[in-house]
Amino acid sequence: MGLYLKLVGVQIRSQMRYRSQFVLDTLALLLVTGLEYASLALVFERFKSIQGWSLAEVAFLYGLVEMAFGLTDMIFGGFDAPRFGRFIRQGSFDQMMLRPIGITLQVLGSDFNLKRFGKMAVGVVIFSYALSHLSITWTVAKLLYFPLVVLGLVLFFGGLFIIGATIIFWTVESTEVMNIFTYGGSFMMSYPMNIYETWLRNLFTFVVPAIFLNYYPALFFLGKPDPFNFPAFAPFLAPLAGLAVFLISLGFWRFGLKHYQSTGS
């Protein structure tokens, strides 16, 4: 752990050297996300709600997912597929194997990027907007459960990052495709799942348990009814679903490491 913090520390310091770059990047990101959200707001301007969700309610979901994804992106940046692919091709990954510390820890500590702080900040802004326009009654249960949902989301997205990186062990070339997993996944999860076609929703329920990480917890916090008649505990599966995806991804990662050691490419 101490070593991880050291690894992360030096990266932050070296990024701070390019402070103006950092400020520009963050501004650009804020602008892009802001525009994205503004266009959404325009849609609501005309329709007032989407399938029973008001703008503020969607903002709640959107902000939650963006915050968690920004956090994940910051922590698991080393597993970002295109970057990890470059890492392997340049032989940096071999260099990690030559050091007497865990490989997973080193990849984790290899790209802690402050730039991504901006993404999280956007999430926080939107989430604050939602809170100020909604009158959620924050019971003790809700207050206690909220961090667990964020944790579940971070584990879930972290797992997706790890799976994307692991696939690189087999397909060293086509790395941009892996972004569909992570960025695509987070994009879809920013909106209420009831707006998607049944097959897509089923995919996000039974294959990838995403619905238990965003949609159901949101129903719980917002006090909305469940249109799909799932058992009453469905909103509380978030930490479990996140952990499951994360553990599966770690298993896959170990398998990928073995493969890499036997093919060396």
Add this chain to the structure above:
Amino acid sequence: MESIIRVDGLAKHFSVRKHYKGRFAPLKNFFTREASTVKAVDDLNFEINPGELVGYLGPNGAGKSTTLKMLTGLLVPSHGEVRVSGFNPWKERKAYVRHIGAVFGQRTTLWWDLPVVESLELLKYVYHIPEARFRENLSHFIDLLELSPFLGTPVRALSLGQRMRADLCAALLHDPRLLFLDEPTIGLDVVAKERIRDFIKYLNQERKTTVILTTHDLADVQKLCQRIMIIDQGKLLFDGGLERLQERFGGKRQLIVDFAEHYPDVHVAQAQLKDYQNRRAIYEFDRRELSASELIGQVSSQFQIQDLTVREPDIEATIRNIYEKQLLKVPET
């Protein structure tokens, strides 16, 4: 003496997928899984003793890097056993790599965006090097490798030679007993090469570090290596000293004599007179037929000698000879 490296029947076979060319190639490539096997390393057996400095040679694609990758635990062999300092490199990776240093050609272990010195400091934590020992090694290596001018420079801004020096330092801060170097002098200018050779020599002689290095530069071999291994197509073709290599495959030795006065005919029985002018004669002789002292005895018994030199055959020519004429034939399989 207990060997530090033992390699038994080591082999690495890569399965390489066939790639078609021409019309329909993409389709064929997609649907066929036909693979061919490349025997990058095939049945290697050798031992290396502590303190040896071994040159691992061979033409491009011979299997040198693959061997080094298996010895350092980066690759799992297809067959065979490797024992280094009592470790199985790929099964006990973390414990093992603490005891070795490795520099792979043009790759760097340093953090790209960090100043050199910060990368080196970070390695103190990575290897848990005691503070006092770390300071001592660091200041020593900074002197020997002349790192001071660029200690504060980010690694990405270093020249190739500077980076190699920084990487050598990085690989040695934790006092490894064994050092693996894959092409440590590739792409460097003469001065940088010389500096690195001196450093390797120092490590081997003063610190008793066992060194295995691959190289294309035979000056490296000539100046450094007591023992040479030649590999081609994954098979070990020669393992022995430079002397023995020269004996078996080298060209002729030369004796250069400056006579005290002019003699009309300076021919001697067993050596061939190559050149004779201005009282200087060059004889060529085969070490298998005649020793240098015998020849000198012969010449000096007939003529007055002012000065003489024995010139060994050029190792570069010897090795080129071996590769080109395939003197060490790989048995057909």
